[in-house]
Every structure is written in structure tokens, then in C-alpha cells.
Amino acid sequence: MAEPLLKVRNLRTYFISKNSTVKAVDGVDFEVYPGKVLGIVGESGSGKSMTSLSVMRLVPGPQGKIVEGEILLEGQDLLQLSERAMRDVRGNRIGMIFQEPMSALNPVLKIGEQIGEVLVRHRKVTKAQAKKQAVALLRSVGFPRAEQIVDEYPHQLSGGMRQRAMIAMAMACEPSLLIADEPTTALDVTIQAQVLDLMRSLKEQNGTAILLITHDLGVVAQMADDVVVMYGGQVVEAASADEIFDHPLHPYTQALMASIPVIEEERERLQAIPGTVPSAADFPSGCRFAPRCALAEERCHEQMPELREISLAHAVRCLVVQGKTDRRENAT
Amino acid sequence: MAVQALHNKAKTGETKRKRVQSPWRLSLQRFMRNRLAVAGFFTLLVIIFVTVAAPLFTPYNPTAINIMNTNLPPSAAHPLGTDGSGYDNLARLLYGGRVDLTVAVAAALMTMLIGVIYGGISGFFGGWIDNLMMRFVDVMLNFPFIPFILALEAIFNTSGELILITVVSLTAWPGPARFMRGIFLQLREQDYVLGAVTIGASKWRIIFRHMLPNTISSLAVLVSMSVAGYVGLDAGLTFLGLGLPLTVPSWGGMLSQASNYIDMRTEPYSWIPPALMIILTILSVNFIGDGLRDAFDPQART
Numbered sequence: 001m002a003e004p005l006l007k008v009r010n011l012r013t014y015f016i017s018k019n020s021t022v023k024a025v026d027g028v029d030f031e032v033y034p035g036k037v038l039g040i041v042g043e044s045g046s047g048k049s050m051t052s053l054s055v056m057r058l059v060p061g062p063q064g065k066i067v068e069g070e071i072l073l074e075g076q077d078l079l080q081l082s083e084r085a086m087r088d089v090r091g092n093r094i095g096m097i098f099q100e101p102m103s104a105l106n107p108v109l110k111i112g113e114q115i116g117e118v119l120v121r122h123r124k125v126t127k128a129q130a131k132k133q134a135v136a137l138l139r140s141v142g143f144p145r146a147e148q149i150v151d152e153y154p155h156q157l158s159g160g161m162r163q164r165a166m167i168a169m170a171m172a173c174e175p176s177l178l179i180a181d182e183p184t185t186a187l188d189v190t191i192q193a194q195v196l197d198l199m200r201s202l203k204e205q206n207g208t209a210i211l212l213i214t215h216d217l218g219v220v221a222q223m224a225d226d227v228v229v230m231y232g233g234q235v236v237e238a239a240s241a242d243e244i245f246d247h248p249l250h251p252y253t254q255a256l257m258a259s260i261p262v263i264e265e266e267r268e269r270l271q272a273i274p275g276t277v278p279s280a281a282d283f284p285s286g287c288r289f290a291p292r293c294a295l296a297e298e299r300c301h302e303q304m305p306e307l308r309e310i311s312l313a314h315a316v317r318c319l320v321v322q323g324k325t326d327r328r329e330n331a332t
Numbered sequence: 333m334a335v336q337a338l339h340n341k342a343k344t345g346e347t348k349r350k351r352v353q354s355p356w357r358l359s360l361q362r363f364m365r366n367r368l369a370v371a372g373f374f375t376l377l378v379i380i381f382v383t384v385a386a387p388l389f390t391p392y393n394p395t396a397i398n399i400m401n402t403n404l405p406p407s408a409a410h411p412l413g414t415d416g417s418g419y420d421n422l423a424r425l426l427y428g429g430r431v432d433l434t435v436a437v438a439a440a441l442m443t444m445l446i447g448v449i450y451g452g453i454s455g456f457f458g459g460w461i462d463n464l465m466m467r468f469v470d471v472m473l474n475f476p477f478i479p480f481i482l483a484l485e486a487i488f489n490t491s492g493e494l495i496l497i498t499v500v501s502l503t504a505w506p507g508p509a510r511f512m513r514g515i516f517l518q519l520r521e522q523d524y525v526l527g528a529v530t531i532g533a534s535k536w537r538i539i540f541r542h543m544l545p546n547t548i549s550s551l552a553v554l555v556s557m558s559v560a561g562y563v564g565l566d567a568g569l570t571f572l573g574l575g576l577p578l579t580v581p582s583w584g585g586m587l588s589q590a591s592n593y594i595d596m597r598t599e600p601y602s603w604i605p606p607a608l609m610i611i612l613t614i615l616s617v618n619f620i621g622d623g624l625r626d627a628f629d630p631q632a633r634t
């Protein structure tokens with residue numbers, strides 16, 4: 001396989017205050033390959049958004065801090081860069097889009113000015129050139145009236161249009177990595193499909209790698225090549241998307257899959273995972289999913305499982321699952 | 333082909349009719365629909381016009397003493413009579429408006445400038461900087477105002493418009509500063525500010541390009557409200573003898589001079605007009621401020 005574009009190693013992002021240490025991201029590893037989509041899946045509070053902000057080095061200070069780890073973009077550790085050098089990376093080599101298209105555009109600046117700003121900042125073009133390129137970018141994200149849209153203000157666009165404008169802005173400098181944090185959560189289902197199609201075609205045209213943060217397994221199924229499932233600030237399962245959907249191993253992943261409504265099956269109730277994500281301030285001492293886990297054994301509450309590859313390119317953090325495969329291996 | 337051309341033509345025609353609706357234009361439209369605010373705006377325009385064009389309405393010099401014509405009742409030559417020093421009351425009233433308005437507007441702009449810079453830095457950077465700066469604001473808010481003015485006037489050994497503007501600016505900025513800090517704290521959490529960070533914009537660019545334009549609506553409201561406040565404050569200080577010297581024509585000064593038992597009763601023409609002017613100015617500026625606030629209210633987007 002090709003060299004990974006983004007390689008995150010043992011990332012730990014903590015929120016440290018006088019009274020407590022909140023381990024929002026606690027030893028996360030993953031890779032994103034050029035032209036591929038990595039989906040990070042998890043419930044609210046699983047640390048997935050904090051992981052994406054860490055990659056951009058935008059963890060809200062002064063409490064939030066990346067205390068350990070490496071974030072290698074094309075082999076260069078972003079955590080070692082100066083703030084000034086990091087600003088040259090943001091918007092240029094890494095683009096980012098957010099969940100709320102309604103508030104992510106500045107209400108007093110024209111669409112064209114906002115897209116042009118990225119180009120002026122990183123490509124050193126004149127304002128007139130930037131505007132011309134903004135028109136081309138808007139057309140490439142599917143605006144037929146791009147010439148007019150550049151001179152319009154965000155309040156004149158619908159939510160889906162704003163999200164596409166955001167994508168145009170994030171893609172302006174043709175970054176090698178696009179971070180999309182819940183890009184479709186706030187949109188209607190029909191618009192969701194449009195935005196996902198757009199992201200997919202941009203990926204295919206430009207070879208952009210996408211780090212897709214979402215809690216929506218449907219979106220992951222459509223988009224992702226590889227999947228990382230996060231729980232309690234840790235990766236609990238990592239595999240290719242096909243593998244995850246065909247053979248989910250971690251009890252948490254299985255429970256997530258079971259909670260998707262299936263239209264062909266008639267069920268009395270949707271299956272939900274009992275309980276909620278534990279607060280990052282006081283995790284259980286053993287496996288963090290153990291209190292909600294149907295398979296949990298006694299040792300699960302005491303011993304923290306390692307993330308271990310148990311079959312080819314399929315890693316899981318679960319003592320029970322690991323134990324089963326170990327026994328199978330011993331038997332053969 | 334012809335159909336396509338026709339189609340294009342129809343499209344461009346449509347865009348010509350539809351002007352770009354900037355947020356400012358929308359706010360202006362909403363302001364124009366507010367009758368009270370528009371009335372206030374035109375009243376203020378008239379007041380500004382008659383004071384700026386004062387020489388057109390009166391031939392007299394507001395600072396020329398004429399001891400032959402003291403305490404005259406209203407007449408064709410002196411529509412509002414003359415006061416105890418022989419000053420023409422109408423001339424004092426019109427020229428005095430210049431002074432009052434200049435002082436109020438200049439002081440409002442000065443406090444706003446200090447407030448934006450101080451509050452902006454405090455709110456944007458937050459943390460201990462914010463804490464330290466806001467504690468100083470607390471001290472300043474509790475500062476005894478009138479003794480401070482007396483002290484300053486004693487130090488500079490003079491009184492006049494400049495001193496008054498300086499004094500008001502130096503003492504009244506903490507309010508606007510605290511207000512602007514709140515606005516900046518709020519803006520800092522906006523997604524589009526985070527968005528600007530993610531495209532690699534620098535701190536100063538974010539402050540000036542992304543945050544400051546979004547404070548203009550609040551600023552406009554605050555400036556108009558402070559102008560109203562300072563017209564009253566100037567008049568009040570002058571009335572107390574702490575503001576402008578009586579040689580400078582001003583509304584507060586006219587009130588002050590008429591504030592004795594005899595003049596109040598026998599010469600209403602000497603004090604009612606400046607009092608009316610003060611009230612009219614404050615009211616119209618307040619109406620404008622209210623109108624601006626409603627016009628900029630994001631909840632009322634139509």
C-alpha cells in the first residue's frame with residue numbers, strides 16, 4: 001500500500017484544569033491514505049471531533065492541550081511546527097468544513113470575498129484573480145449562477161448552498177487532506193446526498209484524502225474506504241469499511257450496527273445501547289465500554305484491553321473478542 | 333441558439349433588477365420602516381442644520397457683549413431677547429448647539445474608540461489578560477467622577493471644549509469597553525471565526541476583517557445612545573459650573589445663567605428654548621439609537 005498521507009500516532013489531547021484532567025483523546029492511532037476516505041465513527045463525547053481539531057492544532061486553550069503524540073502530514077510532524085508555519089498549513093494543505101453551514105460563513109462578507117481570502121492568503125494572487133478563481137470554484141461545486149453567487153451574502157443562500165460554498169472554500173487551495181466534521185448532519189437528506197456526491201467527485205478529481213468525522217453509519221457506508229470506531233477517546237476498532245460492515249467484532253460496533261433501523265425487517269423497537277458514554281473526567285478503570293457491554297466479563301472491568309490486530313488489517317480493543325480468536329488459533 | 337440567447341437575456345435582465353442585498357442595505361431598509369427613528373433622524377438633521385448654518389438665522393455674535401441691551405424681552409431685532417450680559421439669546425442658542433453637539437459626538441467617538449480597542453483586546457485574548465483588564469475597568473467604574481473633573485481642570489488650569497471631551501472620554505470609557513468585551517467574547521465563539529482560523533488567517537486579520545465588521549451594528553447603537561447621554565451630561569456639568577466656561581455659548585450655560593429665581597419667572601424665553609433643544613436632541617438621538625438596534629437585530633431578518 002502507498003505511504004499514508006496523514007499518520008496519527010498515540011495522540012493524547014487532554015483538558016487540564018485545577019480539579020480534573022479530562023482525557024478527550026487518549027492514545028489514538030490512525031492513517032489516512034492519499035485519495036482515500038477514512039471515516040471516524042462514534043457517539044457524541046467519543047472524542048472524534050477533538051481528534052479532528054487536534055490534527056488542525058485548534059484544540060481550544062488554555063485548558064485543552066495535546067500532551068503527547070505525533071501528527072505526521074506527508075512525514076512532517078505538525079506538532080513540531082511553529083504557530084506561523086501551522087497557519088501556512090491550514091487552508092493550504094489541510095482544508096476543513098464544519099457541521100453548521102448556517103453559522104460557518106461570515107454574514108458581512110460576500111461569498112466571493114470569503115473564498116477569495118484563502119487564495120489571497122496562500123496563493124498570493126490579486127483580489128481580482130481570486131474573485132475569478134472563486135467563480136470557477138463555485139461552478140465546480142455545482143452553482144450554475146456562480147458569477148452572481150460571488151457577489152451575494154451568506155443569508156441569501158440556503159443551507160445546502162452554504163455547505164457547498166464552504167466546500168469550495170476548503171478546496172480552494174487544493175489541499176491534500178480535507179477534514180469534514182459532520183458535514184451533512186445539519187442538512188436535509190436530499191441535500192446530504194448532493195453534498196456527499198460532491199465530496200466524492202472532488203476526491204476523485206483531485207485525489208484529496210478525506211477525514212470524515214460522523215456519527216452516521218449510513219454516511220460512512222457510502223463514503224468511507226476505511227473506518228475507525230472511537231469510544232471514550234480511544235479507538236476500539238479499525239478496519240476497512242467492507243470488513244467493518246460485514247464482520248463487526250467489537251461489541252460496541254456491533255451494537256451501533258444493530259441500532260440502525262432496517263427497512264426490510266419489522267422490529268418492535270429500535271435497538272439502543274443501554275446507558276451513555278462515560279464522562280471523560282472519570283472513565284471506568286478497565287475497558288471503557290464494559291459498563292454498557294452485553295458480553296462484559298469480570299476481567300473487562302479491571303483490565304484495559306489493547307488495540308490488537310486480530311486478522312489482516314482488522315484491529316479491535318476487546319478482551320473477549322481477542323480471547324476467542326486466541327483460542328481458535330491455539331486449537332488449529 | 334436563439335432560444336438560448338433569449339434565455340440568457342432574460343437572466344441578465346433579472347439580475348439587473350435584483351440589487352445585491354448586503355446586510356447593511358437590509359438594515360437600512362428596516363430602519364427606514366421605523367417611523368419614530370426616521371422622525372428622530374430628520375429632527376436631528378434640522379438641529380444640526382440650524383446650528384451649523386447659524387449665521388444665516390441671526391446677525392449677532394454669540395460672544396459679543398452689549399451692555400446697552402441687557403435683559404431685553406423678545407422683539408423683532410432679538411427674537412428670544414437678550415440676557416444679563418447683553419448676549420443675544422437666539423445667537424447663543426444656535427451657536428451653543430454647535431458646541432454641545434461637537435462635544436457630545438467627539439466624546440462618544442473617543443469613548444467608543446477606547447472601548448473598542450480595550451474591550452476588543454480583553455475579549456479576544458481572554459484568560460488572564462481579560463481578567464486583569466476587567467479588574468481595572470471595575471476600578472474605573474467606581475471612580476469618583478466629579479472630583480476627577482475638578483482635579484483635571486485644576487491641573488490643566490483651564491476649561492473648555494477640549495478639556496470637557498478629554499474628561500468625559502477618560503472617565504466614561506469603561507462602560508463601552510466592558511460592552512465591547514462581551515461582543516468580542518461572543519464573536520470569538522462563532523463558527524465563522526473558527527472557519528477563518530482554519531484557512532490560516534492571522535490573529536489581526538481575524539480581528540479586523542472578520543470580527544470588527546460584525547461589531548459595527550452594536551457600535552452604531554452604542555454611539556448613538558452615548559451621544560444622547562453626553563448631551564445631557566455636558567449640559568449638566570456646565571450647569572453645575574464644571575463643564576464649559578460661560579464665555580463659551582452652550583445650552584447648559586444658558587440654563588445655568590437663567591437659573592435664578594427672577595429669570596426663571598420673568599424671562600422664560602431665555603431658558604425654555606435651550607431646555608427644549610436639549611430634550612429634543614436627546615430624544616431624537618435616542619429614537620435613532622432604538623431604530624438602529626431594531627434594524628440590526630438578527631432575529632428580525634426579513
